[in-house]
Amino acid sequence: xxxxxxxxxxxxxxxxxxxxxxxxxxxxxxxxxxxxxxxxxxxxxxxxxxxxxxxxxxxxxxxxxxxxxxxxxxxxxxxxxxxxxxxxxxxxxxxxxxxxxxxxxxxxxxxxxxxxxxxxxx
Numbered sequence: 213x214x215x216x217x218x219x220x221x222x223x224x225x226x227x228x229x230x231x232x233x234x235x236x237x238x239x240x241x242x243x244x245x246x247x248x249x250x251x252x253x254x255x256x257x258x259x260x261x262x263x264x265x266x267x268x269x270x271x272x273x274x275x276x277x278x279x280x281x282x283x284x285x286x287x288x289x290x291x292x293x294x295x296x297x298x299x300x301x302x303x304x305x306x307x308x309x310x311x312x313x314x315x316x317x318x319x320x321x322x323x324x325x326x327x328x329x330x331x332x333x334x
Contacts, residue, residue, distance in 0.1 A: 273321050284314040 287310040294303035 269324065273324065276317055276320065280314050280317040284310050 288307060291303045291306040291310065294300075294306065
């Protein structure tokens with residue numbers, strides 16, 4: 213996961229290096245093709261670059277989704293203790309906020325893919 217993000221960053225660094233090597237070329241098309249060839253991207257440059265940028269956040273999203281359950285479990289347990297000691301209003305409001313936060317974190321990959329589809333439509 214994290215290695216994919218690092219490899220994307222390395223490809224971007226190679227692309228920058230390739231750009232510096234293209235200063236003597238006359239055609240912009242030749243420059244762009246050389247940059248993507250040296251960076252290891254195949255096919256049309258725009259599509260693969262867009263996919264690389266979209267999938268660069270996948271490790272972070274997976275980490276957030278994986279950590280959401282243990283963190284919300286600890287918060288829910290501590291909020292239940294608040295209810296037990298008599299702070300019902302604060303306990304119930306924190307339980308509600310923790311539950312909503314957990315649901316939003318679990319739905320965040322869906323929101324990202326929805327934004328990507330809207331971007332494709334435009």
